[in-house]
Amino acid sequence: MTNVAVIGSQWGDEGKGKIVDWLSEKADIVVRFQGGHNAGHTLVIDGTKYKLSLLPSGIIRAGKMSVIGHGVVIDPAALINEISTRKGQGVAISPDNLMISYSAPIILPVHQRVDVAREAQRGAGKIGTTGRGIGPAYEDKVARRGLRMGDLLDMDALAEKTAALLAHHNIWLKAAGEDELTVEEITAPLQEMRDQLIPYLGEVWALLDDYRRDGRRILFEGAQGVMLDIDHGTYPFVTSSNTLPGQAAAGAGIGPGSVGYVLGITKAYTTRVGSGPFPTEDFGEDGVTLGERGHEFGTVTGRKRRCGWFDAVMVRQAGKIAGIHGMALTKLDVLDGFDVLKICTGYTLDGKVIDRFPASSAEQARVEPVYEEIEGWSQSTMGARSWADLPSQAVKYIKRLEELTGIPVATVSTSPEREDTILVRDPFEG
Numbered sequence: 001m002t003n004v005a006v007i008g009s010q011w012g013d014e015g016k017g018k019i020v021d022w023l024s025e026k027a028d029i030v031v032r033f034q035g036g037h038n039a040g041h042t043l044v045i046d047g048t049k050y051k052l053s054l055l056p057s058g059i060i061r062a063g064k065m066s067v068i069g070h071g072v073v074i075d076p077a078a079l080i081n082e083i084s085t086r087k088g089q090g091v092a093i094s095p096d097n098l099m100i101s102y103s104a105p106i107i108l109p110v111h112q113r114v115d116v117a118r119e120a121q122r123g124a125g126k127i128g129t130t131g132r133g134i135g136p137a138y139e140d141k142v143a144r145r146g147l148r149m150g151d152l153l154d155m156d157a158l159a160e161k162t163a164a165l166l167a168h169h170n171i172w173l174k175a176a177g178e179d180e181l182t183v184e185e186i187t188a189p190l191q192e193m194r195d196q197l198i199p200y201l202g203e204v205w206a207l208l209d210d211y212r213r214d215g216r217r218i219l220f221e222g223a224q225g226v227m228l229d230i231d232h233g234t235y236p237f238v239t240s241s242n243t244l245p246g247q248a249a250a251g252a253g254i255g256p257g258s259v260g261y262v263l264g265i266t267k268a269y270t271t272r273v274g275s276g277p278f279p280t281e282d283f284g285e286d287g288v289t290l291g292e293r294g295h296e297f298g299t300v301t302g303r304k305r306r307c308g309w310f311d312a313v314m315v316r317q318a319g320k321i322a323g324i325h326g327m328a329l330t331k332l333d334v335l336d337g338f339d340v341l342k343i344c345t346g347y348t349l350d351g352k353v354i355d356r357f358p359a360s361s362a363e364q365a366r367v368e369p370v371y372e373e374i375e376g377w378s379q380s381t382m383g384a385r386s387w388a389d390l391p392s393q394a395v396k397y398i399k400r401l402e403e404l405t406g407i408p409v410a411t412v413s414t415s416p417e418r419e420d421t422i423l424v425r426d427p428f429e430g
């Protein structure tokens with residue numbers, strides 16, 4: 001038996017939430033370790049939809065512990081709102097089943113203001129962030145001027161730290177022609193919210209150490225995906241955190257040996273929200289069809305996701321960078337009915353064939369995909385729960401993806417519903 005880390009292997013929205021919820025049946029504790037409410041994870045259980053941003057996707061199952069590690073940046077208002085909306089759907093959430101790290105950085109209204117103002121300044125070169133203040137909050141953490149959840153325990157000290165933080169940001173806001181913020185504007189809402197948040201605060205590392213020593217199963221839940229990783233993604237069109245499984249250890253407070261099996265959630269085609277290179281993006285009818293069949297609209301911002309074919313080069317590379325042991329292939333059903341499917345097996349860069357995604361952003365923008373075509377299938381795979389339910393062409397497609405990426409398939413997902421999932425190899429068995 002081993003622990004499992006779930007990460008996205010593309011540009012996010014691969015279906016991590018659905019798979020984490022499904023796997024959480026066998027887990028004792030589910031841990032978020034990076035990102036913030038830029039993440040949007042949709043689960044569907046017996047027809048009921050649950051949208052999660054900050055809460056770990058294990059929160060829906062009764063009897064499971066959920067944890068938000070210090071690697072996550074927390075907007076307190078967004079968290080309170082999410083807890084109350086989920087409670088409204090009948091989900092039990094209390095300090096009995098949710099712990100939040102004392103050391104998690106707080107996203108403040110100033111971060112959101114800076115995020116939005118900077119994007120406006122970038123104009124056509126904008127990153128297409130979610131506008132949630134994620135980047136500026138991580139910057140303040142690294143600059144050692146950020147507030148942390150534990151600061152809510154001492155509001156006098158928090159006010160002093162806020163003054164120092166604003167002294168930094170107001171200079172830029174003023175120069176950019178934006179409204180400056182006062183200490184009161186930051187501290188008053190925190191004062192109002194602190195009583196609701198303090199009961200959840202705890203020492204996550206100590207709790208995880210207990211679970212580890214008791215041999216209980218830990219499921220780490222990543223947000224975003226490898227190609228949005230701050231270091232290995234399509235920089236600068238990335239998010240501001242490491243999305244790799246190594247971050248599960250660093251962002252939760254546990255040794256890397258406890259991370260266990262790395263499950264790379266992988267969409268059977270490719271999508272991306274926001275700006276940046278996307279070699280297999282399809283601007284024609286097929287791209288539109290993928291978007292419509294896959295309902296490819298962002299959970300967080302409602303933006304239309306850009307759609308294209310499976311990029312085996314990118315996923316192979318993500319697999320190596322992240323040490324992915326197995327894939328959870330999702331949204332196979334969206335490919336039902338295509339006569340021909342394309343798979344990107346390489347790129348050309350200035351006329352030369354290459355077998356990897358280059359590190360230079362200028363080169364990333366110039367690569368052209370090399371495709372191989374494979375016959376599609378006309379039968380429906382929607383809701384399939386075993387290999388035997390899959391048409392032979394769908395099995396061929398999956399096998400080809402395994403060959404090209406070098407990553408074995410551990411599970412296949414065939415609809416948004418929790419149970420519409422084929423288990424090939426149990427990640428908890430290693």
Ligand code: GDP
Nearest residue numbers: 013014015016017040041042331413414415416
């Ligand atoms: P995440 O950010 O990786 O958790 O993914 P999102 O929840 O943002 O986006 C995935 C979307 O696809 C959600 O609306 C899911 O309900 C849906 N979904 C997940 N798996 C499948 C699948 O196998 N088939 C179909 N049709 N939809 C799926």
Ligand code: IMO
Nearest residue numbers: 012013038039040128129130223224239273274
């Ligand atoms: P989940 O967890 C898809 C993208 C944004 C933008 C870039 C930077 O649902 O897979 P940020 O607000 O993080 O500074 O935006 O990253 N992005 C995501 N795209 N899924 C996500 O999360 C994302 N989180 C951020 O669209 O391009």
Ligand code: MG
Nearest residue numbers: 013040041299
């Ligand atoms: Mg999402």
